[in-house]
Amino acid sequence: MKELEYPFDSEYIIKKRKSLKKALLSDGTQRLSKKIAVLGGSTTNDIVVYLELFLLNCGIEPQFYQSEYGQYWQDAMFPGEELLSFKPDIVFIHTTSRNLTETPTTANTKEETDALLERQYAKFEQMWQKIAETFRCPIIQNNFERPFYRLMGNRDVSDYRGKSNFTARLNQKFYEYSQKTEGFYINDIDFVSAAYGLREWSNPSYWNLYKYALCPEAIPEFSYNLANIIKSIFGKNKKVLALDLDNTLWGGVVGDDGVDGIAIGQETGVAQSYYEFQSYVKSLKSIGVILTVCSKNDPENAIAGLNHPEGALRPDDFILIKANWENKDRNIAETANELNIFPDAIVFADDNPAEREIVRAQIPGVAVPAMDGVENYIINLDRSGFFEVTNFSADDLARNEMYKANAERAAQQAAFGDYSEYLRSLEMTAIIDDFLPVYLERITQLTNKSNQFNVTTKRFTPTEMEAVFKSPEYIRLYGKLIDKFGDNGVVSVVIGRKNAEALEIELWLMSCRVLKRDMELAMLDRLVERAKAAGLSKLRGYYYPTAKNNMVRDLYERFGFAKVSEDEAGSTVWELAVDGYENQNHVITVEDNSSIQ
Amino acid sequence: MDKRELYERLNDVFRDVFDDDEIEVYPDTTADDIDDWDSLEHITLISAVEREFRMKFKMGEISSMKNVGEMAAIIAERGR
Numbered sequence: 001m002k003e004l005e006y007p008f009d010s011e012y013i014i015k016k017r018k019s020l021k022k023a024l025l026s027d028g029t030q031r032l033s034k035k036i037a038v039l040g041g042s043t044t045n046d047i048v049v050y051l052e053l054f055l056l057n058c059g060i061e062p063q064f065y066q067s068e069y070g071q072y073w074q075d076a077m078f079p080g081e082e083l084l085s086f087k088p089d090i091v092f093i094h095t096t097s098r099n100l101t102e103t104p105t106t107a108n109t110k111e112e113t114d115a116l117l118e119r120q121y122a123k124f125e126q127m128w129q130k131i132a133e134t135f136r137c138p139i140i141q142n143n144f145e146r147p148f149y150r151l152m153g154n155r156d157v158s159d160y161r162g163k164s165n166f167t168a169r170l171n172q173k174f175y176e177y178s179q180k181t182e183g184f185y186i187n188d189i190d191f192v193s194a195a196y197g198l199r200e201w202s203n204p205s206y207w208n209l210y211k212y213a214l215c216p217e218a219i220p221e222f223s224y225n226l227a228n229i230i231k232s233i234f235g236k237n238k239k240v241l242a243l244d245l246d247n248t249l250w251g252g253v254v255g256d257d258g259v260d261g262i263a264i265g266q267e268t269g270v271a272q273s274y275y276e277f278q279s280y281v282k283s284l285k286s287i288g289v290i291l292t293v294c295s296k297n298d299p300e301n302a303i304a305g306l307n308h309p310e311g312a313l314r315p316d317d318f319i320l321i322k323a324n325w326e327n328k329d330r331n332i333a334e335t336a337n338e339l340n341i342f343p344d345a346i347v348f349a350d351d352n353p354a355e356r357e358i359v360r361a362q363i364p365g366v367a368v369p370a371m372d373g374v375e376n377y378i379i380n381l382d383r384s385g386f387f388e389v390t391n392f393s394a395d396d397l398a399r400n401e402m403y404k405a406n407a408e409r410a411a412q413q414a415a416f417g418d419y420s421e422y423l424r425s426l427e428m429t430a431i432i433d434d435f436l437p438v439y440l441e442r443i444t445q446l447t448n449k450s451n452q453f454n455v456t457t458k459r460f461t462p463t464e465m466e467a468v469f470k471s472p473e474y475i476r477l478y479g480k481l482i483d484k485f486g487d488n489g490v491v492s493v494v495i496g497r498k499n500a501e502a503l504e505i506e507l508w509l510m511s512c513r514v515l516k517r518d519m520e521l522a523m524l525d526r527l528v529e530r531a532k533a534a535g536l537s538k539l540r541g542y543y544y545p546t547a548k549n550n551m552v553r554d555l556y557e558r559f560g561f562a563k564v565s566e567d568e569a570g571s572t573v574w575e576l577a578v579d580g581y582e583n584q585n586h587v588i589t590v591e592d593n594s595s596i597q
Numbered sequence: 598m599d600k601r602e603l604y605e606r607l608n609d610v611f612r613d614v615f616d617d618d619e620i621e622v623y624p625d626t627t628a629d630d631i632d633d634w635d636s637l638e639h640i641t642l643i644s645a646v647e648r649e650f651r652m653k654f655k656m657g658e659i660s661s662m663k664n665v666g667e668m669a670a671i672i673a674e675r676g677r
């Protein structure tokens with residue numbers, strides 16, 4: 001919904017909150033249902049109202065628990081029956097500088113101040129650990145905004161006795177905890193309050209009248225920033241940035257003005273702005289964003305523009321270049337197709353409002369940010385939070401390389417007559433074995449991101465996955481696939497729970513980047529082998545249909561399972577006896593963990 | 598701005614905030630007359646009125662206004 005996209009009009013959202021919610025709830029979208037416990041050190045009602053709107057808008061339907069006013073610590077340390085039975089999927093702790101209980105005065109020595117800092121910090125760390133033990137779910141914690149006055153003026157930030165200095169040191173300790181703790185995220189209100197303007201943000205009337213730690217007009221921005229973390233945790237991030245060229249990546253029209261005539265580089269202020277934007281786009285690659293081009297141009301002109309000696313981007317920074325005279329909605333649809341992703345994983349950046357409108361109208365789900373004025377490009381993309389990083393896995397870093405290798409494989413495929421001949425020519429090796437700690441983050445990420453090749457679409461938080469990893473009840477497999485073009489990383493995960501005679505397959509997923517490589521057969525071979533070794537006589541598989549996983553409706557049938565039952569919703573149950581099973585993979589060499597340890 | 602125009606614009610704000618097109622406000626309307634008008638919605642309402650009339654209420658005014666008439670009097674003085 002356009003009204004809820006950055007840069008939004010907060011005051012409009014405040015006024016129309018009720019009708020916006022109604023419209024979202026009646027738009028027929030299927031949403032993930034998630035429970036969020038909000039433990040506040042100040043009033044949280046409005047925070048929840050706007051958080052709900054932004055989450056609904058990105059495909060998550062939240063339910064909330066809110067602690068009584070100011071009771072965040074008590075609620076976390078001694079949770080009542082209501083909170084315990086609520087069983088949150090996420091706990092959010094809304095504390096601000098208003099909640100600091102131990103702050104230094106100018107009479108304190110350095111040692112006393114250090115002790116205060118430790119005491120203040122310990123109160124929080126103790127609470128986080130208690131929450132992690134009780135609820136085993138991700139925790140989101142605000143850092144602290146700058147205090148709104150500076151007792152010593154400029155010295156307040158550099159002197160250990162200053163409140164500003166104390167707050168900054170406390171924040172630093174929060175960050176250290178965050179870096180060493182999985183599933184613990186900082187909601188950076190220090191940034192959001194500064195960007196909004198600390199003067200208004202901290203307007204004391206709202207604290208003194210309503211116990212709001214920030215002004216009401218700032219709450220939508222606050223909630224938007226928070227919603228970005230939550231949607232990223234639940235796998236709703238975007239993956240691809242599809243960029244227009246003329247007046248988006250450089251000033252002018254390369255087809256008309258010629259390569260020498262476009263504005264990019266260091267010559268003028270405008271050229272520098274485009275250069276800065278190109279550099280920003282290039283750095284998005286380093287957090288795993290896939291770049292493509294979607295431009296109305298002759299291909300030669302597009303490539304010539306991207307080869308401009310003063311530009312920061314190069315043609316090979318892009319996985320796909322769609323430079324032609326087709327309609328842009330068609331090019332975006334093809335981009336999704338060729339990359340094996342859903343259109344709703346794409347952000348389309350174009351300076352031309354008419355092109356944006358066509359794509360927005362024709363391909364629901366594609367994010368189409370406002371791109372008005374090159375000086376606003378970076379800030380609009382950045383604050384939109386499309387690519388919010390919550391987990392930074394090695395796989396994110398390598399993603400661009402992998403998609404590139406995929407494109408090369410596709411080119412080679414055309415040269416082979418027989419498909420299995422092609423598969424053998426890829427010289428594939430898979431490592432398929434029980435989980436290793438080093439892959440847990442990637443495995444968890446896959447359970448939250450995979451929608452298409454996913455029979456049960458069961459999601460796991462890092463803490464839940466940790467529990468599965470440690471439990472003897474499961475047979476777990478991850479699959480990593482390497483071929484002559486490169487390492488695809490961990491691409492498949494299977495989790496089965498052992499009962500008396502059968503292995504109940506609770507999760508079977510695979511990344512679509514390795515479709516049609518027989519990787520699923522290699523996984524099945526290994527699963528049967530492990531089930532036999534555990535003394536089980538059969539595998540039992542489940543398929544739960546969703547809007548996105550039709551491609552695995554008959555997965556178990558193709559595997560040779562027999563259908564046991566089907567309900568009216570289309571959910572099916574399948575069984576396979578392990579006795580007499582013969583391996584089905586003949587093109588991948590399979591190894592186990594000993595090959596990498 | 599005459600009184601009629603002021604009340605018309607105020608009415609629109611109330612209808613938006615409480616999402617109810619039936620609402621009519623008068624000088625003696627109070628929070629008791631409108632179902633959803635509680636202390637939390639009051640914050641939203643104040644913020645929306647401030648935007649509509651491009652003015653800010655003072656802290657003392659927010660806590661002392663007893664009905665829509667008193668709100669309208671302040672708007673008539675400082676609003677645009």
